[in-house]
Amino acid sequence: MNGIVSYGAYVPSHKIETGEIASVWGADGSAWAKNLNVYSKSVPGPDEDVITIAVEATRQAMKRANLNGDLIGAIYTGSESHPYAVKPTSTIVAEAIGATPNLTAADFEFACKAGTAAIQTCLGMVGDKQIDNGIAIGVDTSQGAPGDALEYSASAGGGALVIGTKNVIAKINHTTSYTTDTPDFWRREGQKYPRHGGRFTGKPAFFKHVVSCGMMMMQKAGTEAKDYDYVVTHQPNGKFPIRAAKTLGFTKEQFETGLLTPRIGNTYSGAVFLGLAAILDIAKPGDRILAVAYGSGAGSDAFDITVTDEIAKMDRSETVEELISRMKIVNYATYAKYRGKLNMGASK
């Protein structure tokens, strides 16, 4: 049985409220919060980045399943905000969990769905018996340009999944993808902030791919929306995932557990991993989950998952809800300082 052996999650301990960001730009904070359905977003500390978040999430996953590093044959980290342009995040994660040197590692990039592409790669490696366990990580610390609409949502966080065949807590029954060349969001080499196509990011991009991929997945699995206990999709804001889930036939009870963006913002590659972790925190054996990621550029990966009896044996303390509840509010000045938005002058 191939599937999820363990999972880990990490969200930074600071957050900024939408109204605070809006007040700096003379915008209507409550209108922005309501329109995006994003009321606060996580803010990484000055010493946090994709690498530190990936290590924290992966260490939690390793601890939950009591795994040693030498059992890991592959690590793939999906992100669009890797700290290095050249030098892998995944090798640092591997060293920090004691998995070196007998493993393969690489960093993936596909906007917000690079992490789920890593899950599919691990499934292939595990299914072909090349490795016993592989780790797929989705994490980001992306930024929106000051004053841009993205600044209200772009946040930080991520998760890690150990994919293997033994002691599987959630079987991955099927996976499928839907990919096209759709230029809805991009960041050129050397540019600090991404650019996007405004409303073009909606219907022809996010909705077309997520809904098509979700429908393809259910067709492949022979299921309907009512067969699932939970659904989680990519969540660039708090409204798109609700509309996509409803279009696919899901109800609030099915999508609310995995919908975290209203409280933590858009964690990009981390979004589906964190939503899935929040679901696995409370899932019972037999529960069925549909997960649909989305990455601009553009593509969707979907997973049809069934929770197994093994999950009842796992220590699932330090939940995503606990991570969120510990977050403390910072003001825009602190946020600007932490996110490197201050020009420190020539002496720096």
Place this chain on the structure above:
Amino acid sequence: MSVPRFWRELDTRYNLIGSYCKITKTYHYPRRSFNPEAGRESIGSMEDYQFKGTGEIVSSTVVHQAQTGYEMFGPYCIAIIKLDEGPQITTQIVDCDPEIVRPGMKVKSVFRKLGEDSESGILHYGTKFILNEVSNLEEPEENIPDIEV
């Protein structure tokens, strides 16, 4: 710091790898090949040990004049902590109001960025510490002397 110099100590910084002396049955951090308390007998009797990453505050201070590379933290807490296995280390305590840190508080390790050589240089990662269960802590006492009016 040169790249190889930091690289040589990766496991010490990432994973709190120190040493255990089989002669005196004591733990040491950072790693050492010789235990001065046991003398030459300890040569060959020191084995690698990964610390659990839990301990408590022995003493702390709040740094207001941040050292180079730490300006974005200021003010921040630097503390001497005693690991559960015995060794004491100096470290930064992050993710909390630096004023609330007190001796005896329990801490646990986290993986953080320690610094960087320059904007284009190598990034340094390693271990810092956070307080356990910050939410249960009392508010810091106001540092205002009693004045009779």
